[in-house]
Amino acid sequence: MTTAQTFRLPDLGEGLTEAELITWMVAVGDIVELNQIIAEVETAKASVELPSPYAGTVLALHAEEGETVDVGRPIIDIGTAGASGEPAAQCEEGDRAAAGATEDDVSERVPVLVGYGVAGEGASRRRRGSNSTPNNAAAAQSTASPAADRTRPLAKPPVRFLSKQNGIDLSDVTPTGQRGEVTRADVVGYLSDRDAERDRGSAATVAEESTPVARGSDETRTPIKGVRKHTAAAMVSSAFTAPHVTEFVTVDVTETLELLDRLRTHRRFAETRLTPLALISKALLIALRANPTLNSQWDEDAQEIVTKHYANLGIAAATPRGLMVPNIKGADRMSLHELAEALVDLTTTAKSGKTAPADLTGGTITITNVGVFGVDAGTPILNPGEAAILCVGAIRRQPWEYQGEIALRSITTLSLSFDHRLVDGEQGSRFLADIGRILSDPFELIALG
Structure with a gap:
């Protein structure tokens, strides 16, 4: 039957x-x-x-x-x-x-x-x-x-999503995958060729047309849904619920970068992609031990402040689906090597669109790195439910006072936004200063990490 x-x-x-x-x-x-x-x-x-x-x-x-x-x-x-x-x-x-x-x-x-x-x-x-x-x-x-x-056509979900975002029919794309599947590179190549063709067509049209462009053709409307909708709602809620305070500190990170270069040559990190973000993350986790209020949560329903005795470190990541903040569970218990590997796994998974829902919840504190875009500083909005977020700016070589003289040093700006209901100005300032001190003299990364 x-x-x-x-x-x-x-x-x-x-x-x-x-x-x-x-x-x-x-x-x-x-x-x-x-x-x-x-x-x-x-x-x-x-x-x-x-x-x-x-x-x-x-x-x-x-x-x-x-x-x-x-x-x-x-x-x-x-x-x-x-x-x-x-x-x-x-x-x-x-x-x-x-x-x-x-x-x-x-x-x-x-x-x-x-x-x-x-x-x-x-x-x-x-x-x-x-x-x-x-x-x-x-x-x-x-x-x-x-x-x-x-x-x-055969294609993985992130590839299908990318093609849909750009209005591409996968059956029009020549596959180069080992099993005959359309790869991300295939879609990107097709998109590049298509845009180039459109540019040539637009140039010819501009040269030949004497009538104005039809109204509305110079606008693109994108439905607000999925990750974008969720992110927008969360950011609005955070901005109007938690009283934000943002503080800044400019730090000489020359010695941290020198340590990074030495670690990269060590056999322990031979197969690990070690980045400045790994050392900055470790510095934040060390500073968090002495400043636990930065790792707390405001429970409105219970009218309680919940201090977390563990750290799930969120990393803001720009992905094809929009801004996402997956987090590394138990980051405070990881060695520098484990943390570096976890960061690589987190960012690779996020950019491929495969982050599991469980990895997007439960974060306790977040880092956002605007320096990768060449931006010097920012005033980040808190991830909902967290007390603080650290923003890392671009690292630049510039003249700086060093041991009583002017020298060319590697300088960055760190900015910390925190929830003033949970964190007093003194506590937030000490936390940010501790991170800056560790990155200026990374001895504590070795001694305490």
């Missing part, structure tokens, strides 16, 4: 009530396996792949790509072999045979959590049932639906 099972958008955790359906990995008429990835959705915090809880034939899709879907809303109907409400994985072998399934259609049943798929090169995201017979309704829909006959 074949039964239609409805899969509703599951609760993706962290209090999220909706998600944008980025990409369907299946179409009406497709044969899907248990745990096969059927769609990619984007929440306010992360991109998530949805595995199918049923094996069977896709009967209907209830949401369009780009549509925002509430948790609990039906998104797909799958025709399964078994009693009503029973996943296909629990059916008897005879029932599967009656539904037209063959041994080739039954994959290894690997339990997974919602939002995490089955990995492996052999898993097919769109498997046609050439050896199985779908029910008449599914067959009719498959014949009537052009989507059932389309061939979907």
Whole structure:
């Protein structure tokens, strides 16, 4: 017996009530396996792949790509072999045979959590049932639906997202991946060629046209949703809830950079990408020990100040999906080597769009590095729920007073924003001064790190 099972958008955790359906990995008429990835959705915090809880034939899709879907809303109907409400994985072998399934259609049943798929090169995201017979309704829909006959280019979710952001049809992009998939480099190259072509066309049009440009063609409107919507709401809430104070200190970090160069040549760091941010992060964590109020939280409901005896260090990261602040759990217990490796993993994962929702919550203090953009200083807004955020400016070589003389030194500006409900001016000033002192004379990075 074949039964239609409805899969509703599951609760993706962290209090999220909706998600944008980025990409369907299946179409009406497709044969899907248990745990096969059927769609990619984007929440306010992360991109998530949805595995199918049923094996069977896709009967209907209830949401369009780009549509925002509430948790609990039906998104797909799958025709399964078994009693009503029973996943296909629990059916008897005879029932599967009656539904037209063959041994080739039954994959290894690997339990997974919602939002995490089955990995492996052999898993097919769109498997046609050439050896199985779908029910008449599914067959009719498959014949009537052009989507059932389309061939979907292979590409990872971040690549699909990048192409969608730029209005690129992946079928127009020549794939160069080892398995015939479209890579990020392919999309970037296509985008570069397309923009160059448009520039040439625009130049020709300007030279030939005498009529004005149609009204509205000089504007681009982008829907506010996903990460951008969440970030905007969080920043507005933070700015108007926590009374911000920002202080600045200019620091001679010449000796820290010299230490960095020496560490890079040490065998311990031979295979680790060691950056100034790693040493700055370590300096902040050391200073935090003597200034615990900077690692606290205001609990409005309980009317309590919650001081954390652990540090989950957030790093503000610019990604293709917008600003994200993943954090390193237990950063205060890490050695410099462990911290450096964790920073590399964090930034690589964030830029690929694969940061898990759990990594975006629970942070206790944050660093934002505007120096990578050549900016000298900033007044950062607190990450909601945290007491402080450190902003690191560009490191520049400039004349500076050193041992009673003027010398060319490496100088940077650090700015610290903190919640004045939790942190007094004296406490914030001492914390910032401690970070500056450690970076001026990095002996404590070795002695206490």
